Ligand SMILES: C[S@@+](CC[C@H](N)C(=O)[O-])C[C@H]1O[C@@H](n2cnc3c(N)ncnc32)[C@H](O)[C@@H]1O
Ligand SMILES: Nc1nc2[nH]cc(C(=O)O)c2c(=O)[nH]1
């Protein structure tokens with residue numbers, strides 16, 4: 001009854017509507033996708049087996065009410081729902097960053113899911129489980145990481161035709177870091193009057209060039 005954990009660290013939340021808040025990150029090992037742009041390849045394998053209780057102790061040491069479970073792909077591990085529920089029972093605000101290929105109902109509805117819809121440039125868009133768009137809770141967020149104009153058109157079509165239930169502030173468009181200049185994505189959004197939220201990874205601005213632990 002353990003989870004494979006790649007790293008646990010304390011940083012400023014760099015993504016989602018929670019951006020800017022101090023947050024503890026539990027990064028789980030392993031992923032079922034291989035996105036072309038993935039900035040966290042080091043989490044595809046290396047990691048240490050930890051019990052839920054040990055993870056809770058490591059998290060508690062940071063004295064921070066906000067915790068994000070990420071990876072790798074958190075929903076791949078059988079014990080992840082138990083970890084989420086244990087954190088919620090301790091009173092933490094819990095976020096989960098997930099790649100959109102797996103059923104988000106596996107984890108407690110009180111955990112805020114940030115659900116990627118993979119665009120064609122990732123090479124993994126066939127893996128999207130669009131049923132997740134019908135499973136969103138009120139605070140859940142849908143995220144598109146966009147590397148070029150094709151990705152943008154793909155994301156725009158989904159936002160306009162398949163995201164009726166989601167609040168505009170919870171639809172996130174983020175450029176692939178180092179690939180698509182953020183101002184280009186900003187221009188496309190403004191020109192199309194798209195009701196989405198542009199996001200630039202804050203931690204890459206705060207700590208440029210640092211791959212782990214931020
Ligand atoms: C590393 S993933 C871990 C969680 C899950 N596997 C997923 O893809 O959502 C966390 C977030 O980082 C985003 N991401 C990864 N590489 C990126 C890059 N080069 N530029 C911008 N966002 C990136 C992913 O799309 C995802 O939204
Ligand atoms: N600071 C910081 N914020 C983040 N938000 C989501 C992250 C992730 O890798 O899932 C992440 C990350 O790696 N670092």
Ligand code: SF4
Pocket residue numbers: 031032033034035038039040041071072073099
């Ligand atoms: S799903 Fe997430 S962790 Fe997996 S390869 Fe894609 S961005 Fe990286």
Ligand SMILES: [Mg+2]
Pocket residue numbers: 039040
């Ligand atoms: Mg990251």
